[in-house]
Amino acid sequence: MEDPVIQSAYQAWRVEVRRESGALPDEYDGVVGLPLSVAKQKFSPSQLTNLGQCPFKWFADRVLRLAELTEAETELSMSLRGRLYHRCLDIACKLVVGLNYETKEELLNYLHGAFLEAEQKENLPTLPAWGARRQEHLTTLRQTILAPDFLSEGLSVLTTERRFEGEWYGLRVTGVIDRVDRTPDGLAIIDYKTSSQPPKGAKDIDDKLKLDIQLPLYKQLAETVLFPGEKVALAYYYSLTKGKILKKVDGDEEALAQFANNVKVRLQTGQFPVQPDGDREACRYCPYDLVCRAGSRLNRK
Numbered sequence: 001m002e003d004p005v006i007q008s009a010y011q012a013w014r015v016e017v018r019r020e021s022g023a024l025p026d027e028y029d030g031v032v033g034l035p036l037s038v039a040k041q042k043f044s045p046s047q048l049t050n051l052g053q054c055p056f057k058w059f060a061d062r063v064l065r066l067a068e069l070t071e072a073e074t075e076l077s078m079s080l081r082g083r084l085y086h087r088c089l090d091i092a093c094k095l096v097v098g099l100n101y102e103t104k105e106e107l108l109n110y111l112h113g114a115f116l117e118a119e120q121k122e123n124l125p126t127l128p129a130w131g132a133r134r135q136e137h138l139t140t141l142r143q144t145i146l147a148p149d150f151l152s153e154g155l156s157v158l159t160t161e162r163r164f165e166g167e168w169y170g171l172r173v174t175g176v177i178d179r180v181d182r183t184p185d186g187l188a189i190i191d192y193k194t195s196s197q198p199p200k201g202a203k204d205i206d207d208k209l210k211l212d213i214q215l216p217l218y219k220q221l222a223e224t225v226l227f228p229g230e231k232v233a234l235a236y237y238y239s240l241t242k243g244k245i246l247k248k249v250d251g252d253e254e255a256l257a258q259f260a261n262n263v264k265v266r267l268q269t270g271q272f273p274v275q276p277d278g279d280r281e282a283c284r285y286c287p288y289d290l291v292c293r294a295g296s297r298l299n300r301k
């Protein structure tokens with residue numbers, strides 16, 4: 001009788017040899033072959049972007065449910081700062097909905113109170129010298145509001161933190177739009193960022209992370225579900241730290257329809273290979289590198 005330890009060691013060795021070779025991904029590299037129901041999946045724009053950046057990234061998160069390690073916040077992390085700024089502007093902007101006269105002055109008046117309320121709602125931990133540091137953040141937000149790109153003349157806030165659910169090219173989707181303004185030409189969709197760069201999209205046909213999913217999805221859902229009959233004139237990412245528009249997005253309908261179709265096929269065929277973009281931008285902040293064993297082996301695939 002063969003030694004069971006040798007048997008499983010041999011099997012593990014075979015898996016590793018294949019994984020390290022130039023052979024296409026198999027079930028040990030995310031091509032599991034188990035179909036998932038398209039109708040049962042509900043995607044946020046960031047989940048769709050993850051899936052479009054590297055299918056395994058989405059699979060590890062949403063199907064395997066591999067949780068990221070959470071650490072106690074002892075400093076103001078980027079994500080906590082983002083939540084704080086979003087919440088503060090949400091609270092303040094709600095107070096000026098519909099106003100289009102001296103809106104900025106009103107917003108500035110509400111800013112301090114809104115920031116304190118945001119701290120409470122986000123359960124801000126006790127941070128060293130927070131009194132002084134709060135002033136720095138308030139100064140940043142004040143400059144952001146005063147910047148010409150932030151709610152320019154003639155525009156008014158229509159709604160903030162607007163949740164939606166609906167269908168996008170046959171996929172069930174859900175999300176929250178940071179702010180919608182009314183402009184003389186139609187609606188403006190705004191997504192706040194605390195970074196100084198526009199976010200990476202899904203892979204395009206050149207294998208670059210340039211296919212933006214989020215704003216075209218918001219635009220379509222705004223026109224069909226949230227504000228039927230209204231037209232979205234523009235959609236853009238706005239940097240809360242730089243006080244300027246990072247990028248305006250229109251959306252290539254053909255590419256987006258193709259993308260959604262690819263997502264459906266992936267679900268139906270159970271194909272979620274470890275397959276980031278050629279420049280490996282998708283791996284930069286991905287927490288699953290230990291699981292997928294990214295690394296030089298991917299160059300051979």
Ligand code: SF4
Nearest residue numbers: 054282283286289292
């Ligand atoms: S580290 Fe890179 S290859 Fe691995 S799952 Fe994340 S994006 Fe994909």
